[in-house]
Each structure stands twice: as C-alpha cells, then as structure tokens.
Amino acid sequence: MKSFATYKVMKEHEGLTLEEYLKTILQYSGRKIQKLTRQKGILLNGKKVFLQRKVKSNDVLRVLMAQDMAYGVEPEEGSVEILYEDDYMLVLNKPAYQLVHPTGQTTKGTLANYLAYHLQQQGIITTIRPVHRLDRETSGCVIFAKDDRSQFILEQQLKDRTLKRVYWALVKGIVHPPSATIDVPIGFHPTMANRRAVKEKGDPAITHYHTLHTFSETSLIELRLDTGRTHQIRVHLAHIGYPLLGDGMYGIRTSWLTRQALHASSVSFHHVKDQNEITVQAPLPPDLTRAVDFCRSENS
Structure with missing residues (x-):
C-alpha cells in the first residue's frame, strides 16, 4: 500500500x-x-x-513517501551509541578505529553495518544514509538520515554552513595566535594518492580554531569547519606548524597515544520538521581524556 x-x-x-x-x-x-x-x-x-x-x-x-526495501549495507551485530534519534535522523558516537561506512575492501564492521542491524532489530527497513564522514581514527558525532528527503535537507544545511561541526584536537606546540581562521585551499598530494596537501589551485577550505588549554609543549584546541575537505583539519594544522598529535600521516606519533587526537565533539543543525536548532554533544572518549591528563601532568 x-x-x-x-x-x-x-x-x-x-x-x-x-x-x-x-x-x-x-x-x-x-x-x-x-x-x-x-x-x-x-x-x-x-x-x-x-x-x-x-x-x-x-x-x-x-x-x-518512498519505501526503502533494503539497508544498502549488510546488517551486522555490533554496538552503536545513539546520542540523538527521531523519526528523521540519528546522531551516533563513532568510536576510533571504525569506518563510518563500507569502502574499498572493507565491507563489514563499519558503523553503517551496526546501525543497519540495530534498525533491523526494531523492524525498521531504511537505507543507511550518512550525511558526512569521519576518518577511521577520529571519534565522535556522525549524522545519519532515515529517508532521502531528510538527507537532502541536512546535506543542504551542510552546504549552506548552517549545519555546524565542532572538533577538539591535541596539537604539538603553543598555538599562536590562540584564535584564528585558516583559509587555504586543499587538493590532492602531488605524489601520494591517499594524501591531501595545501595547493594554490585546490578546493577552498576554511577552518576556524581557538585554544581551550595550553600545556608545557602542547595545546588543546577547538575547531569549526566551514568546508569539509578530506583530511582538512589535519592538513591545515600541519600547514600552520601545529601538527596533530598521534597522526602518523600529517602529524606526530607519540608513545602515549595510539591514534590521532581528534574528536568530533558536537554537531548543530536545524530540525528537519520544525527548524528548531538542535545541538548534540559527544563526550571526550577515555583515551583522549587520558591524553589530556598526560599533557596536563607534564605541565605541573
């Protein structure tokens, strides 16, 4: 019917x-x-x-109303932490080391697979629609739409910069100035296909940041994105001389942190139905909390 x-x-x-x-x-x-x-x-x-x-x-x-007939990914039993859910969308807290959705040779174990199983257990059949992405090592907020119209509306908010994403990062050095905007274009790396680089003729990329805390040799900063280029935060931070801790591609690996110190701490958007602004927050995960504590202890 x-x-x-x-x-x-x-x-x-x-x-x-x-x-x-x-x-x-x-x-x-x-x-x-x-x-x-x-x-x-x-x-x-x-x-x-x-x-x-x-x-x-x-x-x-x-x-x-379109009736989805499949999830688009294989449902797989696994843990999902739901930060927000209504009839139109969900916000999940992605753990580090997990992909948002299948890509390349990886078809299982992603957040999308686990979400499909979660919905299947409730008798809900809907295509899994991530509105944006996070790198494998990055933790925090990821938005999924439950139908194509909600996906379109949220993606338009992303395009119009009314859907806001906030990140926390631990970086090497005492950031100066403590608050600023990084406005430099990003394109493909000239020799390494899986990397990005600052390029004069690249795509526009804008990152705003301000310092939350400084320690003896590191800083905890908050970042807000106007654009969503691949590896944008990591490339921009390396470009201004304050590389991301734990980032083996653009930043600095450390003995006390096994992944990049980047966390999607919150998302803000206008509700699909009534346009009320909603902010959803993801708590700092234990490994990054320990990393901040370690930096603080070196300060004392």
Missing part, C-alpha cells in the same frame, strides 16, 4: 507554484520532484496536478 505525507498550504505561501512550494517550503530536490511526477506521487486536493499550478491557502497536498 502506498503511503503519503500530507501538508496543508498556509496563507503566507499562497501564490507559489506547486514546484516552488515543493522546493522552498518542503525542501524536495529537483531530482526527487521529477521522480515523484513520474510515479504520479503528487496530489493536490486529491487530484493529479501540473507543477506550475499556483497553490492556494488551505490546499491539501499529498506527496508519496
């Missing part, structure tokens, strides 16, 4: 074309609208309608 979402047109939206209403008010993508049109999945007051028809106050719009 087909399932429809129902919307009533408000007076302030009267005069918009149906296509404008779908795109700007309900935030359906152009591709999704085309697909719904082919499926005869858009009804206005119970009837099929042209997209250029202007809507009126109190019109009732019904839009076909």
